[in-house]
Amino acid sequence: MQKLTPLNIKKNVAEALSDERLKKAVLNATLSSLDSRENIIKEIPYWEELRQKTNNIKAEVINNLDKYLETFERNCEQNGIIIHWAKDDVSARNTILKIASDNNVKKIVKSKSLTTEEIHLNDALIENGIETLETDLGEYIVQLKGQVPSHLIIPALHLSKEDVGELFTEKLGTEYTNVPEELLLVARKNIRKKFLQADMGISGSNFAIAESGSFVVVENEANAHLTITMPKIHVAVIGIEKLIPNMEALPYFLKLLAPSATGQKSSTYVNFIGGPSRNKYGEGPEEVHVVLVDNGRSRVLHDKQLRETLQCIRCGACLNSCPVYQQIGGHAYGWVYMGPIGAALAPQYLGTHEGKYSPYLCTLCSECYNVCPVKINLPEHLLTLRNQIVEDGETEKVEKAAMKTFSFVATRPKLYNMLTVLPAVMQKMMPEGKSLSVPGYGKERPLPPFDKLGFKKRYQEGKGKK
Amino acid sequence: MKVALFIPCITEHLLPETGISMVKVLEHLGVEVEYVENQTCCGQPAFNSGYHDEVIPMAEHFIELFADKEFVIAPSGSCVGMVRVHYARLPLNEKAKSKYKTLQSKIFEFTEFLVDVLKVKNLGGSFAHRVTYHQSCHLGNELGIVSQPRELIRSIDNIDFVEMENASVCCGFGGTFSYKFEDISLSLVAQKSNYIEATGAEYCIGADSSCLMNIEGYLKAHNMKARTMHIADLLAKSLNL
Numbered sequence: 001m002q003k004l005t006p007l008n009i010k011k012n013v014a015e016a017l018s019d020e021r022l023k024k025a026v027l028n029a030t031l032s033s034l035d036s037r038e039n040i041i042k043e044i045p046y047w048e049e050l051r052q053k054t055n056n057i058k059a060e061v062i063n064n065l066d067k068y069l070e071t072f073e074r075n076c077e078q079n080g081i082i083i084h085w086a087k088d089d090v091s092a093r094n095t096i097l098k099i100a101s102d103n104n105v106k107k108i109v110k111s112k113s114l115t116t117e118e119i120h121l122n123d124a125l126i127e128n129g130i131e132t133l134e135t136d137l138g139e140y141i142v143q144l145k146g147q148v149p150s151h152l153i154i155p156a157l158h159l160s161k162e163d164v165g166e167l168f169t170e171k172l173g174t175e176y177t178n179v180p181e182e183l184l185l186v187a188r189k190n191i192r193k194k195f196l197q198a199d200m201g202i203s204g205s206n207f208a209i210a211e212s213g214s215f216v217v218v219e220n221e222a223n224a225h226l227t228i229t230m231p232k233i234h235v236a237v238i239g240i241e242k243l244i245p246n247m248e249a250l251p252y253f254l255k256l257l258a259p260s261a262t263g264q265k266s267s268t269y270v271n272f273i274g275g276p277s278r279n280k281y282g283e284g285p286e287e288v289h290v291v292l293v294d295n296g297r298s299r300v301l302h303d304k305q306l307r308e309t310l311q312c313i314r315c316g317a318c319l320n321s322c323p324v325y326q327q328i329g330g331h332a333y334g335w336v337y338m339g340p341i342g343a344a345l346a347p348q349y350l351g352t353h354e355g356k357y358s359p360y361l362c363t364l365c366s367e368c369y370n371v372c373p374v375k376i377n378l379p380e381h382l383l384t385l386r387n388q389i390v391e392d393g394e395t396e397k398v399e400k401a402a403m404k405t406f407s408f409v410a411t412r413p414k415l416y417n418m419l420t421v422l423p424a425v426m427q428k429m430m431p432e433g434k435s436l437s438v439p440g441y442g443k444e445r446p447l448p449p450f451d452k453l454g455f456k457k458r459y460q461e462g463k464g465k466k
Numbered sequence: 467m468k469v470a471l472f473i474p475c476i477t478e479h480l481l482p483e484t485g486i487s488m489v490k491v492l493e494h495l496g497v498e499v500e501y502v503e504n505q506t507c508c509g510q511p512a513f514n515s516g517y518h519d520e521v522i523p524m525a526e527h528f529i530e531l532f533a534d535k536e537f538v539i540a541p542s543g544s545c546v547g548m549v550r551v552h553y554a555r556l557p558l559n560e561k562a563k564s565k566y567k568t569l570q571s572k573i574f575e576f577t578e579f580l581v582d583v584l585k586v587k588n589l590g591g592s593f594a595h596r597v598t599y600h601q602s603c604h605l606g607n608e609l610g611i612v613s614q615p616r617e618l619i620r621s622i623d624n625i626d627f628v629e630m631e632n633a634s635v636c637c638g639f640g641g642t643f644s645y646k647f648e649d650i651s652l653s654l655v656a657q658k659s660n661y662i663e664a665t666g667a668e669y670c671i672g673a674d675s676s677c678l679m680n681i682e683g684y685l686k687a688h689n690m691k692a693r694t695m696h697i698a699d700l701l702a703k704s705l706n707l
Contacts, residue, residue, distance in 0.1 A: 017649050323636040327653045361647065363640030363654070364514060366607035383552075386516030395516065403512045407520035411527045413504035423479060440645030444652050445683030448480050455473050455482035459489065459501055 004148065005334050006346045009357040012332040022158050026150075026329040029157045030320040036263020037317065037371070050256055055375040057249050058311035061210075065301065068210045068243045069292065075213025076290060079275035084291045089119035092293050096121060096202070096235055097128055099289055103233055105130060105199040109191075111217065111224035112136035112155065113204025114314060115237045115293055117148055117336040121202070133194050135223040140187055144171050150330030150338065152316035153261045158329045191223070201227040201285070205238045205273075206313065207253060208290075211246035214274035215290065218257060218267045225271050234285040236273065240292050241310040253313060256373035260315040296349035306381055309344045311374050318368035318378060324361055333358065340368035340378045347385050356394040359385040423450040468498040470535035472573070474545040475507050476675045484675055487702035488541045488576055494707055495584060502531050510548040514641045518556060525553050526562040533565035537583070538573040541698050542674050543605025546575040551608055575605065576698055577673055581614040591704025592623040597695075598667040599627070600658065600681065601634040602674035615673050615697050622704045628665040635661075639680040655684040662692050669695045 016022060041047045061068050073083045084099075086092035100108070108130055110116065122143070125132040134143040138155035142148060145167055149155030156164070165178040174186050203224055205215040215236055217224045228234050244250060258264040277284035301307050319325045319339030330338035335358075337345050343362055347355030359382040368378040389395060409416050426436055427450040435447040453461075469492060477485045489499050509524035528549065532538045540546050550573055553566055580586045599619060605611045612634075619627050638644065638654025645651075658681055662670045670685075670692050672678045678694035685692055695703075 013647060013650060017653055023653075323638070323654055324647075324650055327650050327657075360515075360643065361650075363603065363636045363638065363643050363651075365603035365636040365640070367603070367634075367636075370607060380555075383514065383516070386514070387518045388516075390516035390518075399515070400517075403515065403517040403520045406507075406512060407509070407517070407524055410506040410509070411523045413506055413527075416506045420479065438645075440648045440651065441683060443687060445655060445680060445687055447683060448679060450479055451482045453482070455478045455485040456501065458482050458486060462486065 004336070006350065006355055006358045008334045009332065009361060012334055013328055013361075016328040016332040021160060021163070022329055023327065025158055025160045025163075027326050029151075029154060030326050033154075033263055033316075033320045034371075037259050037320070040259040040263055040265055044255070044259070050252055051373060051375045054252050054256060054373065055311065057244065057252065058374055059308070061243050061245060062241065062301070062307050062310050065240065065243070068245065069240060072208055072210040072213060072243055073292075075211065076275075077213070079213045080288070081213065081275050082287065082289045084289060086119075086291050086293045086295070088295050089293075092119040092237065092291055092295065093121060093124040095291050096237070097124060099233065099235055100125070100128070100130055100200060103199065103287075105233065107131045107133075107194070107198045108200045108202055109133050109135050109194050109198040109227050109231065110139070110201070111203045111219065111227040112139050112149075113202070113237055114149070114152060114336055115204050115239050116202060119237070119293060119295065121237070133191065133198075135191050135194070135227055136219075136221060137184065137187055137223075140191060141167065144168075147331070148336060151319055152314050152337070152339075152341075154316070158331065195226045195230045198231040200233040200235065201231040202235045202237065203227055205236050205242055206257070207244050207250060208238050208242045209245075209247055209250065210243050212274065214272055215242075216250065217271040217273065218254070218269070219271070220262070220264075220268040222269055225269055228271055228273060229284050232285055233287045233289070234273070235289045235291060237291045237293060240294055240297050241312075257313060257315055260317040260371065260373040300345075300348045306348065306384060308376050309341065309348065309378075309381055311376055312341050313374055314341075315373055317371040317373060321367040321371045323363060323365060323367070333361065340382070341376075344378055344381045344385060347389060352385075352389045352392040352394050355385075356389050359383075359389065421454070424452050424454060426450075428452060467496075467536065468500055469537040469539045469579070470500050470502050470532055472508075472532065472538050472540035472545065472549075473501075473505065474540060474542045474675065476679060477541060480679060481675045481696070484541050484696040484698050487696070487707070488539070488698040490702045490707035491580075491589075491698060491705070492539070494589075494705060495580075495586065497584070500535070502535070505531055508545050508548045510545060510552075511641055513548065513552055522556055522558060525556055526558055529553070529558070529562045529566050529569055532573070533569045535572065537579065538569065539576055539579050540573070541576045541696060542676070543575050543602050543609055543611060544674055544676060546573055547604040547608040549573050575609060575611055575673065577615040577618055578609070578611050581617055586618070588621040589618070589701060589705060590623075591701060591706075592625075593700065593704040594624040595669060596626040596628060596665070596667045597669045597671050597700070598630045598662055598665040598692075599633060600630070600637060600662070600670050600672040600677060600694075602672055602677045603634075603636050605673050606634050611673070615671070618697060618701065619671060622700070625704075628667055630661040630665045630667075630670075632661055637677045637681050639677050641676070644680065651680075652684070655680055656688075659684050659688065659690055659692075663690050667692050669693055669700070671695055671697050671700050673697050
């Protein structure tokens with residue numbers, strides 16, 4: 001598979017916009033998620049209080065992350081969970097490959113985890129001869145198609161039921177249908193048996209609870225439950241920012257997560273994993289490993305404001321609300337995290353060179369801030385990141401020169417007045433009704449002509465007449 | 467009462483009538499209006515593109531000019547948002563910093579000033595046309611000005627006000643976004659134009675000339691019926707000013 005990089009954003013955007021079917025699928029899915037969300041939160045009068053509460057809780061954790069991580073590690077180990085630390089994607093992959101080879105693992109089932117996408121785990125496992133199957137329906141579909149998820153919560157959001165029907169016919173040889181229930185049965189039949197055969201299950205986690213040394217996986221399909229409980233080894237891949245302090249904090253987050261993510265009142269299943277099976281007849285894995293992934297996160301901690309982006313609970317509401325995401329879908333962002341949160345994380349995780357376009361893929365409309373359940377001020381952070389990109393010299397030289405000139409002129413009113421009449425002077429040389437050419441404003445949406453006098457002159461002339 | 471006009475670049479150079487309408491409406495309400503000489507640009511295009519160093523002297527210039535005014539009024543949510551919300555984040559010099567604190571509470575967007583400060587309920591005008599309303603992002607989301615323009619529109623006699631679907635969705639302008647990602651911007655303005663046309667409105671009213679300019683450009687180029695109109699122009703027309 002071609003390496004994903006947000007440096008390809010411009011090319012990706014052009015491709016996405018030319019795909020009418022994609023555009024329709026994305027728009028329908030995002031708008032309907034937003035609608036359901038609206039309907040649910042109308043019934044939660046303390047929604048805003050919850051947002052502030054969880055923002056505070058997460059801020060406390062992120063500001064003292066070292067302390068919470070140590071507590072989590074200690075308590076997990078007491079519960080018999082084996083903790084591994086991974087500073088980057090390579091070390092995370094190697095850790096997991098070693099657990100697999102130590103246990104002679106041949107088959108793996110996975111439940112949805114963006115963190116495993118981030119570290120490119122599937123390719124590494126498959127290259128090492130380990131059969132690896134995604135068991136979340138959406139993930140199963142995109143894996144079959146050789147793609148990556150296009151949404152944090154709805155991985156196959158960019159595909160219509162017809163697309164899925166065609167895919168199943170092509171890859172699985174089943175008879176074509178576009179009936180969702182029939183497609184679901186095809187997938188179920190293929191996935192179910194794999195749970196029984198797998199030697200290892202891999203999941204992510206929504207919340208890692210420091211005080212209890214356990215972690216939580218929220219889901220709707222019960223595939224995560226089977227992934228965690230059926231194979232004899234379980235590995236959870238968890239970003240270090242996923243911590244919450246204690247069990248008491250969890251309900252606040254759960255209350256916000258489901259409405260924000262899928263417009264449900266609550267998620268269907270909330271799995272708590274507190275260690276390996278404690279008697280040999282019981283349900284659950286014999287070994288539980290947690291791989292705590294840094295991979296750029298501790299770098300984000302350095303900036304006291306921007307570190308708020310680590311408070312994200314990956315609900316996807318900002319994607320649904322984003323007018324840009326609604327038009328182009330997730331793949332155009334060229335990275336595992338998409339939409340407003342992806343645009344904010346890219347330059348922080350990947351550096352301002354590779355992430356130099358991402359924060360600009362935004363109209364600054366602020367809808368994402370309105371819907372974020374943990375109240376991350378994404379527009380403000382995107383503006384800060386744009387500034388860092390400028391400071392790091394990652395914008396076009398021409399733009400930089402233009403902005404410098406603009407600032408120079410705008411702080412010298414006499415010069416400004418002289419120069420800003422230029423468009424109006426040039427306008428006088430244009431045919432009546434035609435405007436000057438301005439980048440971005442071609443024949444699809446021409447600008448109005450520049451006014452030959454301008455407000456100031458018109459105002460002062462009007463005053464003279466009185 | 468005396469207000470200082472803060473004239474956005476688009477109003478100065480492309481759509482000056484809107485500024486004139488704002489003056490007429492304010493004067494109609496008995497407000498004394500002052501044009502502050504030497505005003506330039508608030509710096510928003512540079513700020514939104516990440517050029518903070520370039521914005522700082524522009525912000526200091528703006529603050530110096532306007533800080534001692536009784537009120538500062540602009541026909542634009544996004545330009546007011548730049549000053550009220552974003553100047554606060556800039557490392558300004560000490561003098562500008564202290565003056566800014568007073569300015570921050572005295573700068574108002576036009577409809578906000580009418581409804582929240584002047585307590586205007588009904589201007590008494592009439593406009594017998596169907597209109598819809600585009601809620602611009604910085605106005606609604608950044609400044610929280612949602613009801614004020616709508617109240618003013620509804621107060622006009624004979625007006626047929628129809629809300630469009632997704633009235634608060636971005637029109638795709640986004641300042642420099644509109645040329646950095648021209649194709650997404652066009653796709654968004656096409657969507658907005660369709661929502662407007664679906665209402666059957668003759669005019670799409672708004673409180674930010676930048677969005678209206680973007681929308682009208684698209685409407686005209688695609689032979690769509692509706693035209694845009696700034697709320698200051700609407701109020702002035704309804705009062706035959």
